[in-house]
Amino acid sequence: MNVEVKTEDTTAALPAGVFAETVLSVTHYTDRLFRFSMTRPASFRFRSGEFAMIGLMVDGKPLYRAYSVASPAWAEELEFFSIKVPDGPLTQHLQKIQPGDTVLMRKKPTGTLVLDALTPGKRLYMFSTGTGIAPFASLIREPETYEKFEQVILTHTCREVAELQYGFDLVNEIRNDEILSEIVGDKLIHYASVTREPFERQGRITDLMSSGRLFEELGVPLLDPETDRAMICGSTEMLKDTKALLEAAGLTEGANNKPSEFVIERAFVG
Numbered sequence: 572m573n574v575e576v577k578t579e580d581t582t583a584a585l586p587a588g589v590f591a592e593t594v595l596s597v598t599h600y601t602d603r604l605f606r607f608s609m610t611r612p613a614s615f616r617f618r619s620g621e622f623a624m625i626g627l628m629v630d631g632k633p634l635y636r637a638y639s640v641a642s643p644a645w646a647e648e649l650e651f652f653s654i655k656v657p658d659g660p661l662t663q664h665l666q667k668i669q670p671g672d673t674v675l676m677r678k679k680p681t682g683t684l685v686l687d688a689l690t691p692g693k694r695l696y697m698f699s700t701g702t703g704i705a706p707f708a709s710l711i712r713e714p715e716t717y718e719k720f721e722q723v724i725l726t727h728t729c730r731e732v733a734e735l736q737y738g739f740d741l742v743n744e745i746r747n748d749e750i751l752s753e754i755v756g757d758k759l760i761h762y763a764s765v766t767r768e769p770f771e772r773q774g775r776i777t778d779l780m781s782s783g784r785l786f787e788e789l790g791v792p793l794l795d796p797e798t799d800r801a802m803i804c805g806s807t808e809m810l811k812d813t814k815a816l817l818e819a820a821g822l823t824e825g826a827n828n829k830p831s832e833f834v835i836e837r838a839f840v841g
């Protein structure tokens with residue numbers, strides 16, 4: 572089924588508290604993943620790492636899913652990184668969007684993967700799998716991240732090598748940006764691994780942590796609640812297993828109203 576998105580109709584039917592924005596660009600990475608950008612309403616404020624409810628009119632009704640904003644809080648455009656699920660209620664339609672189409676966004680962002688939810692530390696780990704990299708795409712382009720931490724380690728694990736490409740593109744974009752590259756310097760480390768095909772680094776992040784390989788390769792000490800902070804975003808199982816390793820190392824979970832040593836958020840699908 573093809574979704575008909577007409578700007579006039581959509582806007583006319585808009586409930587209060589919803590923005591109708593214009594798609595600016597779409598990049599397809601694999602048959603499962605794509606990235607898109609859209610206009611940012613002047614009044615939409617969010618903190619880097621938060622998510623918003625994104626939607627389309629489907630069969631005359633608005634349908635929303637939670638999406639981390641992948642662009643940083645200072646950016647003029649909004650960017651998102653999405654999975655494509657063949658029969659996913661929203662993503663079967665969203666994967667077909669083209670520049671000029673309208674995407675809906677609820678006005679209130681939220682989320683726990685924000686710098687304010689962490690107590691001061693030296694090193695910030697961002698553990699992600701699959702589309703769980705999206706909130707970190709925002710945070711690695713946020714100058715405040717580098718004001719607060721001496722070292723920022725972004726881990727990204729996917730089933731296949733092609734699924735890592737968005738992460739590589741992001742890091743290249745930072746390196747090629749005059750202002751950001753100056754701010755980021757050599758503080759950012761991108762640590763990518765793959766689990767279901769050959770690659771220079773194979774294995775789940777939990778296994779790379781347990782075996783000590785992660786810390787050896789980075790040349791850093793084992794996790795320490797004195798110095799290390801972490802954010803986790805991935806599937807429910809990945810969150811559970813990674814959280815257990817952080818807790819075993821003595822780190823405690825925080826929240827917006829109770830900053831601590833790590834925070835977690837599900838990577839949303841559907």
Ligand code: A2P
Nearest residue numbers: 700701728729730766775776777806808809812
């Ligand atoms: P694996 O291929 O061994 O399942 P998914 O697409 O299923 O969310 O998986 C994305 C990545 O997360 C895959 O590389 C997958 O590895 C890995 N993964 C899945 N479950 C866990 C877990 N419990 N802990 C750590 N990594 C996981």
